[in-house]
Amino acid sequence: MRAPGPLRRRWAALRRAASERVVEWSRRRHGPDLGVVTIGRRRVYILPTQLGAGYAALLFAMLLGGLNYGNNLALAFTFVLAAGGWVAMHQCHRNLAGLRLAPAGTRAPYAGDPAEFSFALSSAYARNDLVLSAAGGAAPPASVGAGSATTVSVLAPTTRRGRVPLGRLRIESTFPLGLFRAWTWVHPELECLVYPRPAPRDREGPPPAIEAGSAHDGRARGEEDFAGLRAFRDGDPPRRIAWKAWARGGELVVKQFVGAARAPVVLYLADAPGRDLEARLARLARWVVDAEERGDRYGVRLEARETGPGTGLAHRNRCLAQLATYKLAAGA
């Protein structure tokens, strides 16, 4: 590949700067988009695509030809195509205007993996070929049925633990013919936690607390042993609820497992070897993940703050979140 020339580079920079300014202007114009956003028609922008420009040029040539030959049928044909293009423009614009966008949660990644921001797109009527994109990339095109909702996830790249903000979100569509592209910018002001990436498993040994305290009784994965049902109590994790039994019209009941009760383990940051804080947090994250996989009851203690003990994915995520936010440098 040829390196782009200086002129081209400057042109690209100019375009980038101009586009940034437009985005900034649109942000000032619409304000931050907290919670559920309804895309008003005044914030749907629309321009012809390259294909659309080609189509316009084609129609112009046809118009000249029709006028020149004094051929009314050629003109009629041209006008039908032109009117079709005009309708397509309106359809393209309508396809975005009035769309509702609600944040539908995030999924925290380990540092280095992309963070996933989910949005629920809903609409009173059908929408087609919507593409959500952020700085990190675009989601595959999605459609929304009339009166229903579709969840679309946008990925944002991460490099280290902490919080990663989702910059502006772009929703666009070239529905129906690809002649026009309608788009809007949304600034949802969302953040996603980024867990420290667990250190590789085999480099250091397991945490001393577990080595010392745990008596493996040969049932490392206690959750596999179903012990019975009991009535729902506050605080029971939803994934333990026996939904099938409940959907049959019964009470809320919770599945119980043997092997879940084990001597709790507390994982200390202080136990993690090394000097680099990030490396030690990564080690701790490894311990947390392993403890959860084994089905231990475990907790995390970072200086004064302690989580746990407990078990389950929700608990694991609480622990990892504590690691993710520990001593965050400002702006990380």
Place this chain on the structure above:
Amino acid sequence: MNRVAPGLARLLATCGALAASLLPHLGHLPAWASAAVAGAMLWRLAAEQRGWALPPRALRLLAALAATIGVLAGYRTLNGLDAGTALLALMAGLKLTETRAPRDHAVLVFIGYFMCIAALLYEQSFVRLAYALLVAWLLTAALARVHRPVEANTPVRPFRLAAHTLALGVPLAAVLFLFVPRLEGRFWAVPPHGAHTTGIDEELNPGDVAELSQSEDPAFRVWFTGAAPPAEQLYFRVLVLEDFDGRRWRRVRTAEDARPPEVVAAGPAVDYRVALEPTQRDWLPGLDTVIGWPAGFVARGRGGQLVYFDRAILERRPVTTRITYQLRSAPAAQVMPSRLPEDLRARDLAPLPTGSAPRARALALRLYAQARAPRAYIERVLKLFATEPFSYTLAPRRLGAQPIDEFLFDTREGFCEHYASAFTALMRLAGIPARVVVGYQGGDFNSYGGYLLVRQSHAHAWSEVWLEGEGWTRIDPTAAVAPERVRRGQLGADVAGEDAAERLFADLAWLRGLRAAWDATRTAWYEHIVSFDPDSQARLLKALGLDSYGWQGLAIALAAGFALAALGLGVWLAWELRPARPDRVQAAWLRVCARLAAQGLARGAAEGPLDFAARVATARPALAGPFGQVAAAYVAARYLPPAGGERERFLAVARGFAAALARG
């Protein structure tokens, strides 16, 4: 059913639409070009299915070069409609061999659109336009298929989408059609294409015609302002042929011919309008004798100017599109009764070449000696045709070296050209100024459209002689042999077979009626759509009361029409995209959710009922049971296969829950 791979589906859609757009051109594309394009299509489809590699760039360039040379060799030019269409079709075929990306598909679709326009430039029939619109639909569907995500397309969806988009545009298209100003003239000269001339030739050569083709194609149509003249007066003059070499009659043109006829005692005049099909020639048929036309009329935008040429009318240039013009004629007019100018006399008395028609010379001398006066001589010649065994046939024997003699004495069979030719020769041999006139005689009156349809099969030739005191007098020698031909104005089969033909047609009266209705429809199409011109626009503006604004009237009408179309589209889209009314189950569910939201438990936008129930159960254990029941009933009523009574059960449960919630 096994699904077609998306790539193949796209190619099929594009190729199919493109092939449909090329179909009307099959008639004039060279066979090798059609074969090449069809081959490229089939090859590309096979390559897609079998996963063959597409040809390298060098090969494609070579093929492009070969195609260009092929077109150049065939047409001697790359310009013009014929060559341009052929070249474009070939380029579409070539483009197919490298088609992968949506962009390539778009190029093919655009070529398809162009092909439709080209087809309309060839022929402006209703059927052509309908077909072009059908193809536009297919092409647009192909465009939609290519530019939408693969999973968004079912086999039929793009077709529905394209139909929808194009149909919604029809009102705006109509507004544009009515009010976009038409051009008076052209941006660039249009080279004539497919210059196949029909009907009347510029020379008459009866001896060489073995069979006269009976084309039913319309030549022109005539609307009379008052009553139509009787059939025996329906002689439409086109050309005057005066130069005779013993075998052929040719048209002579001199500048002096371009002068108005000396008409005296015009008699009753007839006003009428003629809509002439393209002839590629410069003459315009007019009812004999044309005595005038409205000033500044005729085929606006052509910049033409009419001149009289021996009482035929000529345009300044060939008629390449359908034109209409208004004329006034006097069928019973006397022309040049007192004096025949010397130049005309010399031309119309030009002696036959020496040695030609010796037997005819003798006959003329003998008959004139008996008659002694021009009128009586004419009567004798006509009587000769009527009494001797002359017959009328459209498939006469060929004539040899002495066509006049052979026809008069040997074969004695032929059609109007033979009779007109022989008669005129006999006149000249007797010293009477005479010439051959070709044109059309008769026509079919169409009662649906109120016009006279003159077909190519009405082409006719007759004779004109100059008589002292009477001026130019029309003599139709064919009438002496086949009076039917003139009375019915139809070019029949031979006279003997005519009765049979007539009976056949009487049996098929409904068929004739159908044909007339079809022609009337077609004519109305040409009158109102194809010939829509600045005059029509002016009339339309007048009807709208915008005529006082001049050209701004068009702009006003255009803007208003556009606004109306936009309003219509807005209303339509709003109606079409109105929110679906929630049904009772949905409404009750939303009410329950709203009540929970009022207590701080809002359902997430993407949260399903069971997820929501789980969350409510977590947040408010007291509600876990009751709301769990509501959610379960809702799921059963809405998503599970119906067993009966789920909806009622849910509505009851929801009502109870809402009441309990309200009580606190």
